[in-house]
Amino acid sequence: MxxxxxxxxxxxxxxxxxxxxxxxxxxxxxxxxxxxxxxxxxxxxxxxxxxxxxxxxxxxxxxxxxxxxxxxxxxxxxxxxxxxxxxxxxxxxxxxxxxxxxxxxxxxxxxxxxxxxxxxxxxxTPMMLAVPSNSPANNVKEFLALARANPGKFNYGSVGPGSLSHLTGEYFNELAGVQLQHIPYKGGAPMLTAFLGGEIQAAFVTGLDGGAMLATGRVKYLAVGTAQPTPVVEGLPTVAKDVPGFQTSAxxxxxxxxxxxxxxxxxxxxxxxxxxxxxxxxxxxxxxxxxxxxxxxxxxxxxxxxxxxxxxxxxxxxxxxx
Missing domain, CATH: 3.40.190.150 (Bordetella uptake gene, domain 1)
Known part of the structure; x- marks a missing residue:
């Protein structure tokens, strides 16, 4: 009962x-x-x-x-x-x-x-591979050749330790077999300054952070991190084209x-x-x-x-x- x-x-x-x-x-x-x-x-x-x-x-x-x-x-x-x-x-x-x-x-x-x-x-937002506009690399294949010819001498920036830009950089190292050195910054603005000052040779950026960098004319995109080309960055090839399996977005x-x-x-x-x-x-x-x-x-x-x-x-x- x-x-x-x-x-x-x-x-x-x-x-x-x-x-x-x-x-x-x-x-x-x-x-x-x-x-x-x-x-x-x-x-x-x-x-x-x-x-x-x-x-x-x-x-x-x-x-x-x-x-x-x-x-x-x-x-x-x-x-x-x-x-x-x-x-x-x-x-x-x-x-x-x-x-x-x-x-x-x-x-x-x-x-x-x-x-x-x-x-x-x-x-x-896809993560884009960005490099200084004066970089001799105009695509991922050329960038990889430069990085492999200079092991440990190429730096990539991030908006902070543990950020998606940091994880993506290590993920790229892993899949591409390169040794880009990580340099963390406190946000997108300091990282842009680092780009302009020649401190870093690459970074994986979101559309919003990357847009501010592109506007200076001192940064260019090489590829997009989505598995397939995306209309939000029209005409940009994928990183996966040269680094099979690579995929990252926020x-x-x-x-x-x-x-x-x-x-x-x-x-x-x-x-x-x-x-x-x-x-x-x-x-x-x-x-x-x-x-x-x-x-x-x-x-x-x-x-x-x-x-x-x-x-x-x-x-x-x-x-x-x-």
């Missing part, structure tokens, strides 16, 4: 919780939504979040507020969202670092796969705290898709060599899992720590 009573109590509680989640989803959103950007204002991630801020506000009928919480490579802002109420009013505009590969290099106060609920990707997207009702996630996912269909939003991304691209929550989960598998051997072999 006691067992049956306990079962009935559990079923009743589950039903109440289900009704509560359903009611919440039907009235959502009823107040402003906060999107935490776990980096300082003005950076690549912040720019991408702000370009969809107003469209999302209009589509959802509530203000979308950007909250910059920088620190620990994005982990501080991400943790704040992990610990927030799972009601759809606190989200994180995440990316490859704090929401995937960061967990391979340091102990994070959250689990990248289990403590957040993916909503959708917002943009994908994603940016929205995630919610674990436990956020599926109906709210679906509402947000549809809003992102609608925002990305707007011509002005698409133009912002494409003009910066970034692909505006939404996804299902399940697809974003798979992207994160694939990144963990791809980068774990590189992190372990080269003992990369943060």
């Amino acid at each position: 006691i067992k049956k009573t306990l079962v009935r109590t559990w079923l009743l509680a589950a039903g109440v919780l289900g009704l509560t989640a359903s009611a919440l989803a039907q009235t959502y959103p009823a107040r402003p939504i906060k999107v935490v950007v776990p980096y300082a204002a003005g950076g690549s991630t912040d720019q991408m979040a702000r370009v969809i801020q107003q469209p999302l506000s209009e589509i959802l009928g509530q203000p979308v507020i950007i909250d910059n919480r920088a620190g620990a490579g994005g982990a501080i802002g991400t943790e704040a969202v992990v610990r927030a109420e799972p009601d759809g009013y606190t989200l994180v505009f995440g990316n490859t670092g704090p929401n995937a590969v960061g967990s391979l290099m340091r102990k994070l106060p959250y689990d990248v796969l289990n403590d957040l609920k993916p909503i959708s990707t917002v943009a994908i 994603w940016f997207g929205l995630l919610a705290p674990k436990g956020t009702p599926d109906a709210i996630v679906a509402r947000l996912n549809a809003a992102v898709a609608q925002a990305l269909s707007r011509p002005d939003v698409r133009q912002f991304f494409v003009s910066r060599h970034v692909e505006p691209k939404g996804s299902t929550p399940q697809e974003l989960t798979q992207i994160i899992r694939a990144e963990l598998e791809q980068w774990r051997p590189i992190v372990v072999k080269h003992k990369i720590e943060l």
